[in-house]
Amino acid sequence: xxxxxxxxxxxxxxxxxxxxxxxxxxxxxxxxxxxxxxxxxxxxxxxxxxxxxxxxxxxxxxxxxxxxxxxxxxxxxxxxxxxxxxxxxxxxxxxxxxxxxxxxxxxxxxxxxxxxxxxxxxxxxxxxxxxxxxxxxxxxxxxxxxxxxxxxxxxxxxxxxxxxxxxxxxxxxxxxxxxxxxxxxxxxxxxxxxxxxxxxxxxxxxxxxxxxxxxxxxxxxxxxxxxxxxxxxxxxxxxxxxxxxxxxxxxxxxxxxxxxxxxxxxxxxxxxxxxxxxxxxxxxxxxxxxxxxxxxxxxxxxxxxxxxxxxxxxxxxxxxxxxxxxxxxxxxxxxxxxxxxxxxxxxxxxxxxxxxxxxxxxxxxxxxxxxxxxxxxxxxxxxxxxxxxxxxxxxxxxxxxxxxxxxxxxxxxxxxxxxxxxxxxxxxxxxxxxxxxxxxxxxxxxxxxxxxxxxxxxxxxxxxxxxxxxxxxxx
Numbered sequence: 120x121x122x123x124x125x126x127x128x129x130x131x132x133x134x135x136x137x138x139x140x141x142x143x144x145x146x147x148x149x150x151x152x153x154x155x156x157x158x159x160x161x162x163x164x165x166x167x168x169x170x171x172x173x174x175x176x177x178x179x180x181x182x183x184x185x186x187x188x189x190x191x192x193x194x195x196x197x198x199x200x201x202x203x204x205x206x207x208x209x210x211x212x213x214x215x216x217x218x219x220x221x222x223x224x225x226x227x228x229x230x231x232x233x234x235x236x237x238x239x240x241x242x243x244x245x246x247x248x249x250x251x252x253x254x255x256x257x258x259x260x261x262x263x264x265x266x267x268x269x270x271x272x273x274x275x276x277x278x279x280x281x282x283x284x285x286x287x288x289x290x291x292x293x294x295x296x297x298x299x300x301x302x303x304x305x306x307x308x309x310x311x312x313x314x315x316x317x318x319x320x321x322x323x324x325x326x327x328x329x330x331x332x333x334x335x336x337x338x339x340x341x342x343x344x345x346x347x348x349x350x351x352x353x354x355x356x357x358x359x360x361x362x363x364x365x366x367x368x369x370x371x372x373x374x375x376x377x378x379x380x381x382x383x384x385x386x387x388x389x390x391x392x393x394x395x396x397x398x399x400x401x402x403x404x405x406x407x408x409x410x411x412x413x414x415x416x417x418x419x420x421x422x423x424x425x426x427x428x429x430x431x432x433x434x435x436x437x438x439x440x441x442x443x444x445x446x447x448x449x450x451x452x453x454x455x456x457x458x459x460x461x462x463x464x465x466x467x468x469x470x471x472x473x474x475x476x477x478x479x480x481x482x483x484x485x486x487x488x489x490x491x492x493x494x495x496x497x498x499x500x501x502x503x504x505x506x507x508x509x510x511x512x513x514x515x516x517x518x519x520x521x522x523x524x525x526x527x528x529x530x531x532x533x534x535x536x537x538x539x540x541x542x543x544x545x546x547x548x549x550x551x552x553x554x555x556x557x558x559x560x561x562x563x564x565x566x567x568x569x570x571x572x573x574x575x576x577x578x579x580x581x582x583x584x585x586x587x588x589x590x591x592x593x594x
Contacts, residue, residue: 142424142425142426142427143173143178143425143426143427143428144424144425145163145165145171145178145424145425145426146178148423149165149166149167149168149423150165150166150167150407150409150422150423151163151164151165151166151409151410151421151422151423151425151426152164152165152166152190152191152192152409152410152421153190153191153192153193153410153421154410154411154412154419154420154421154426155193155194155195155201155412156412156413156414156415156419157195157201157216159172159174159216159217160172160173160174160175161173161174161412161414161419161426162181162193162201162216163193163421163426164190164191164192164193164203165190166189166190166191166206167189168180168190169181169182169190170182170190170193170201170203170214173426181214181219182203182212182214182221189205189206189207189208190203190204190205190206191204191205191206191240191241191242192204192240192241192242192243193243194243194244194245194250195245196213196245196250197245197247197248197249198213199216200213200214200215200216201213201214201215201216202214202243202245202250203243204240204241204242204243204252204253205240206239206240206241207239208240209223209225209226210223210224210225210226210266211223211224211240211243211250211252211261212224224261224264224265224266226254226266227265227266239254239255240252240253240254241253242278242279243279244279244280244281244286245281246281246285246286246299247281248299249261249262249299251269251279251281251286252266253279253288256268257269257272258270258272258279258288258297260301269297269301270297270301270302270303271301272288272290272295272297272303278321278322278323278324278333279324280324280325280326282296282326282327282328282331283327283328284296284328285297285298285299285304287324287326287331289309289321289324289333292308292309292310293306293307293308293309293310294306294307294308294309294331294333294343296345305345307343307345307348307350309321319335319336319337320335320336321333321334321335322334322335322336322362322363322364323363323364323365323366323376324366325366325367325368329344329345329346330342330343330344330345331343331344331345332353332366332368332373333366334362334363334364334366334375335362335363336362336363337356337360337362338354338356338357338360338361338362338363338377339352339354339355339356339363340352340353340354340363340366340373340375340390341353353373353390354375354390354397357377357386357388359379359384360379361377361378361379361384361385361386362377362378362379363375363376363377364376364377364378364408364409364410365408365409365410365411365420366411367411367412367413367418369413369418369431370451371391371392371393371451371454371455372389372390372391372392372431372451373389373390373392374387374388374389374411374418374420374429375387375388375389375390375397376408376409376410376411376420376422377408378407378408378409378422379407381407383405383406383407384407385403385404385405385406385407385408385422386399386403386404386408387399387400387403387404387408387420387427387429388400391454393454393455393458394458394462394465396465398441398442399441399442400429400430400439400440400441401440401441401442401443402439402440403420403427403429405424406422406423406424407422407423408420408421408422409421409422409423410422416431416433416434417429417431417433418431430448431448432448432449432450432453433450434450434501435450435492435501436448436449436450436453436490436492436501436503437484438482438483438484438486438487438490442468442469443468443469444467444468444469444472444477444487444488444489445482445487445488446466446487446489446490447486447487447489447490447491447492447503447505449490449503449505449518450501452524452525453503453518453525455524456518456524456525456526456527457505457516457518457525457527460516460527461509461514461516461527463509463510464507464508464509464514464516465507465508465509466489466505466506466507467488467489467506467507467508467513472488472543476488476543480543483546485546485566486544486545486546487544488506488543488544489505489506489507489543489544490503490504490505490506490544491503491504491544491545491546491568492504492546493546493547493548493565493566493567493568494565494566495517495519495565495566495567495568495581495582495587496519496520496565496582496584497564497565497582498520500520501520502517502518502519502520502525502566503517503518504516504517504518504530504544504568504580505518505544506542506543506544513542514529515529515530515542515544515570516528516529516530517530517580517587519582528587530570530580530587542570542571542572542573543570543571544568544569544570544571545568545569545571546566546568547563547566547567547568547569547579547581548563548566549563549564549565549566549567550562550563551563552579552590552592554590554591554592554593556576556591556592556593556594557590557591561581561590563581565581565582567579567580567581567582568580569592571593576591576593576594577591577592577593577594578590578591578592579591579592
C-alpha cells in the first residue's frame with residue numbers, strides 16, 4: 120500500500136502541474152454585462168465604463184466613456200458593426216471594429232413619457248436584417264437609419280432574445296414570439312403559473328426552434344416548449360438565493376451564471392441534459408457573474424471580476440473542480456456512450472475519499488481522483504477511465520475510442536468502504552515498467568492507467584490491441 124501511495128506522489132512530480140482556470144481581470148474593475156465574441160477579439164460591455172475589447176492577452180478600451188458610458192448590451196449587426204445599448208443615452212451607437220469609427224442613431228420618435236435624452240435601452244439584438252432594441256417606449260427597430268416602434272408592443276421587461284424563428288420577448292409576464300414581419304406568433308402567460316412568487320422577475324432568456332429557457336431572480340431555470348405550449352422546471356433554486364443572469368446551452372451541457380447582491384457572491388454551474396444533474400464549478404464562486412459567451416471551443420463568463428474561461432471538455436477530457444472535488448469533465452461523445460450503456464451512472468462524491476488522499480493526490484491534465492485520460496489504443500484520439508456508482512455499486516469504466524464513437528469497457532469494481540478506504544486512478548505514460556510482482560518488465564507504446572485500491576493489489580492496465588491486460592505493480 121505504501122508503494123502505491125509513493126507511485127501516486129511521484130506521478131505528480133513527473134507530470135506538469137494542472138493549470139488553474141484562466142481569469143482575466145478588467146483594469147476598470149467594473150461589471151462586465153455582456154460578452155460579444157468576434158474575429159477581432161472578445162468585446163465587453165462594461166457598465167459605467169464603456170466598451171472594451173480583449174485580444175492577444177490584453178484589454179483595451181475602444182470607446183469613450185460617453186456616449187456609451189452606461190453600456191449594457193452588445194450585438195453584431197447585419198453590416199458587421201457592433202451596436203451598443205446603453206442604460207441612459209440619446210440613441211444607439213454603431214461601432215466599426217476595423218476602423219473604430221462610430222455612428223449614433225438618435226431616438227427620433229415621440230411617445231408620451233419618452234425622453235430622448237434619458238432612455239433605458241437594456242437589450243439589443245439583430246434578427247439578421249434589422250437591429251431591434253428594448254426601450255422604455257417599447258420595442259423599436261432601426262429601419263433605413265430611423266427608429267420605428269415595432270410589433271405594436273409597449274414597454275418591455277428585462278429580456279430579449281433573437282432565435283432562428285423570431286424574436287422572443289417578455290411583456291407584462293407574457294412570453295411572446297415575434298416574427299420578422301412584426302407579428303406576434305405565440306404568447307404564453309407566466310403569471311401565476313411559473314412565477315407565483317411576489318417580486319420575482321425573469322432575469323435571463325435563451326431560445327431556439329424547439330424550446331425557450333428562462334431564469335428568474337430566485338435562480339430557477341425553466342423551459343417552455345412552443346409546440347406543446349408546456350412549461351417545465353429544469354433546476355431548483357440554489358442555496359443561498361441567487362439570481363440567474365445568463366444561460367448558454369452548448370451540446371448536452373447548459374452553462375448557467377448566477378449573481379448575488381454582494382460583490383463576492385455568485386456562481387457558475389453546468390446542467391447535464393443527459394443525466395438531469397446540476398453541478399457547480401468551484402473556482403467561480405467568489406464573484407458576481409452576469410454574462411456567458413462561446414468563443415470557438417471555449418466558454419467564457421463575465422462579471423465584476425472581469426473575464427474567466429470555463430473548463431470545458433470540447434473534444435477531450437479536462438480536469439475541473441466540480442461539487443467539491445477535482446473531476447475529469449468528459450466531452451459529449453464520451454458522455455453519450457457512457458449514459459446510453461449505464462444511465463444510472465453517477466460520479467463519486469468527495470466523501471468517498473479520505474481527506475488525506477484529497478490533499479495529497481496530484482491533479483494534472485491527465486489525472487484526477489475519479490478519472491484519467493490518455494490515448495490507450497494509439498489511434499490518436501483521447502480515451503478515458505472513470506470511477507463512479509451504478510445500481511450495482513462502485514464501478515470503473517473505460518471509454519475507448521472507435522472510428523465513429525466510443526465504447527464502454529467495464530474494468531471491475533472499486534473499493535466502496537467509506538472515507539477510510541479508497542480506489543483512485545493514476546496516469547501512466549508510455550515507457551518501460553518493472554515490478555517486483557511480475558516476472559518480467561513491460562514496455563508500453565501507448566498511455567495506460569493504474570487502479571490503486573486500499574486492501575488490494577495495485578494494477579496497471581494497458582491495451583493489447585484486443586483487451587486490457589493487467590500488470591501488477593504493488594500490493
